[in-house]
Amino acid sequence: MTDVLARREGPVLHLTLNRPEVRNAMSAQMVIELRDALAQATGDGDVRVVVLRGAGGHFSAGADLKDIASRPRDPETLASANARFGELCVTFADAPLPTVAVLEGTVMGGGVGLACAADVAIAGDSAVFRLPETSIGLVPAQIAAFLVERLGYSEAKRLAVSGGKLDAKAALAIGLVHEVHAAAELDAAVAHVISDCLQCAPGAVAATKALMNKARFASPSTLVQEASLVFARAALGPEGVEGTSAFVQKRKRKWAPQ
Numbered sequence: 001m002t003d004v005l006a007r008r009e010g011p012v013l014h015l016t017l018n019r020p021e022v023r024n025a026m027s028a029q030m031v032i033e034l035r036d037a038l039a040q041a042t043g044d045g046d047v048r049v050v051v052l053r054g055a056g057g058h059f060s061a062g063a064d065l066k067d068i069a070s071r072p073r074d075p076e077t078l079a080s081a082n083a084r085f086g087e088l089c090v091t092f093a094d095a096p097l098p099t100v101a102v103l104e105g106t107v108m109g110g111g112v113g114l115a116c117a118a119d120v121a122i123a124g125d126s127a128v129f130r131l132p133e134t135s136i137g138l139v140p141a142q143i144a145a146f147l148v149e150r151l152g153y154s155e156a157k158r159l160a161v162s163g164g165k166l167d168a169k170a171a172l173a174i175g176l177v178h179e180v181h182a183a184a185e186l187d188a189a190v191a192h193v194i195s196d197c198l199q200c201a202p203g204a205v206a207a208t209k210a211l212m213n214k215a216r217f218a219s220p221s222t223l224v225q226e227a228s229l230v231f232a233r234a235a236l237g238p239e240g241v242e243g244t245s246a247f248v249q250k251r252k253r254k255w256a257p258q
Contacts, residue, residue: 003030005055006037011048012194013041020056023106025064028081035088042095049197050095051190052114053102059127062109085110086142093117093146094213096206098197102190103127103168103177112176113143116150119209120193121177124186127168129176135163149216151176199256201239 005016015037017024024030041047054060063085071077092099092114101118103111108130115121115129131147133140140147140160147156155174158164168180181189197205207230215223234240239255246253 002033003027004033004037008047011046011198012051013037013047013049014051014053017052017054017060020054020058022064023058023061024054024056024111025061025067026085026110027064027067028084031085031088035091038091038095042097047097048202049098049100049194051100051102051194052092052118054104057126058105059101059103059107060111060114061106062111062132082141089113089117089142089146094209096209097202098200098205100190100193100197102186104183104186109133109140110143113140113146115177116143116146122179122181122186122189122193123168123171123177124183125168125180126183127171129164129166129171131159131164134160195257199253201243201253201255203237203239204234207234
């Protein structure tokens with residue numbers, strides 16, 4: 001049985017973490033399968049949105065501690081496994097496609113990291129978020145940067161040093177997630193976000209994400225010239241010409257669902 005299920009619905013790739021018996025705790029195999037699925041999606045020009053969720057009513061309980069305990073007890077081996085998960089988070093965050101995380105039930109440790117790496121994080125009201133690493137003598141190593149990026153330094157540090165536990169409402173209040181919905185309304189909310197993403201030009205989305213990624217670490221003045229060139233290429237390219245023409249003519253853009 002595969003640890004990650006993949007299902008295509010037109011231009012949308014649905015990825016499901018598939019270890020419900022352990023609340024989708026992330027094994028080494030799951031990390032490999034998820035990275036491979038994301039790499040395939042970004043290389044496939046037909047995929048325009050990636051949706052990630054968990055099977056069995058839970059998103060993910062984070063790292064599989066039994067899997068970690070079964071590995072050779074040497075720093076190099078453990079560091080290598082930890083780095084692979086970090087590379088997965090980076091791949092998810094830097095994908096040129098819109099990424100949507102659907103968060104239900106247990107969202108712990110690395111699961112919180114993936115939620116923070118997603119472009120859009122939508123939670124069901126059943127979601128409970130936890131950062132237990134420091135409470136069991138570990139460090140939220142690979143997700144630390146994503147926590148700080150999503151929450152800010154002060155809030156991320158508060159949660160990390162206290163083994164923070166949040167319900168969906170509290171997660172929304174601090175910006176960990178973007179939306180919260182009742183279970184019966186969650187799928188409709190996800191479909192609405194997907195529809196919004198599909199209205200946007202794929203090349204423009206990729207260029208925007210790349211520019212914003214740089215903007216996190218740069219002052220606005222240093223990006224003026226680069227941003228102007230990105231804009232000019234977009235405006236004069238096929239998407240820009242089509243988009244502005246469609247706007248003037250009050251019709252659907254060619255990339256948008258008809």
